[in-house]
Amino acid sequence: MEQNLENELEQAAAIYQMIIEFFVNYSFQILGAIIILLIGLYVAKKVSNLVEKLCTKKELDITLSKFLAATVKILIIAMTAIIALGKMGISVTPFLAAVGAVSLGAGLAVQGLLSNYGAGFNIILTRPFVVGDTISVQGVTGQVKDVHLAYTVLSNEDDIEITIPNKHIVGEILHNSFENTLAELSIGIAYSEDPEKSIGLIRNTLSSNEKLCQDKQPQVGIESFGDSSINLGIRVWLPTNQYYQQLYMVNQSIYKVLKDNNVDIPFPQREITILNNKQQ
Structure with a gap:
């Protein structure tokens, strides 16, 4: 011991x-x-x-x-x-x-992780987009919230965050509309109405909307000729972070200006002929 x-x-x-x-x-x-x-x-x-x-x-x-x-x-x-x-x-x-x-x-x-880092480094150097831009890639559209080496975070008007690994961005077809998103609308007027008058009314009401993109003027013109109406096409750039809010306001303002000026907006019509063959 x-x-x-x-x-x-x-x-x-x-x-x-x-x-x-x-x-x-x-x-x-x-x-x-x-x-x-x-x-x-x-x-x-x-x-x-x-x-x-x-x-x-x-x-x-x-x-x-x-x-x-x-x-x-x-x-x-x-x-x-x-x-x-x-x-x-x-x-x-x-x-x-x-x-x-x-x-x-x-x-x-960890080849997959390293490929994400390599792609992130490529994005940071070449800068195909920056924070605040609106991009569409891999069938997903959103506004760039943050760019990391491994992934990029997008967000939309509903504050939903979308995380995309950078390897799925580099080398893919990328659409960058910067801070705005294009809205393509259509409305029909009766054949008895003057298309030039309606186009002028729509242009004036869109030009007075300060929320719309001021760098790109709205485009309004005859899009097609339907069975019951002359279809007017409208292309307007809306801020991505308020896209749906502004889209609904644009639709409402177009409808209101046409209604206030008594422009007829027809509904689809069909002409049906009934043949009455009676047996003699």
Whole structure:
């Protein structure tokens, strides 16, 4: 019993002696490494903020600005960590080799994720769209809310968020209508009415709507000739974030201006002839 206690005391004393010798021999290296790491973190934060402010001043896209700032921060922290490890006498060459081998294996395992990151990097550099644009891709339409390296988030008027992996955006046919969405409408007037008058009334009421896109004027004209009506086609650009709200208001204003000016809007009619064949 006493022998075991003496052995444990000797082991504890040896461990204590090793710790004391380690801190005596490497205390300055450890302290220097910690100071270097703290300075590196501080510099990384300051330089990252400076890069983001510079990009904002140059009116770069907000997504690209944040990406560049984050990349600079990561690079500075990585360089600082390598210097700190070197200060402690730890060689980083085997560590880098191990990281490379692990990265290769992980890359093969997560090819889908890496393809999303590669596509996201492509989007950030080429900027086929930016936050606030309205895009249609893979049968989905929405306003770009945020762009990440792995995925892009769209939203619609109902505040529904749509997350699309970036690999399904790059290389696909992409429609970008910026902040607006095209609405294509149609309304019929009777053949007895003057089409030019009706077209002028519709143009005037649409031009007075300040909510519509002012850069692109509405297009109004004869679209087709139906059985019971002359069909007028209307193409108007509406703000994406208020698309349905403005669409209903446009339809109401068109109906009201035609009704107030006594323009006949006919309903479908069919002429039926009954043949009476009596047996003589």
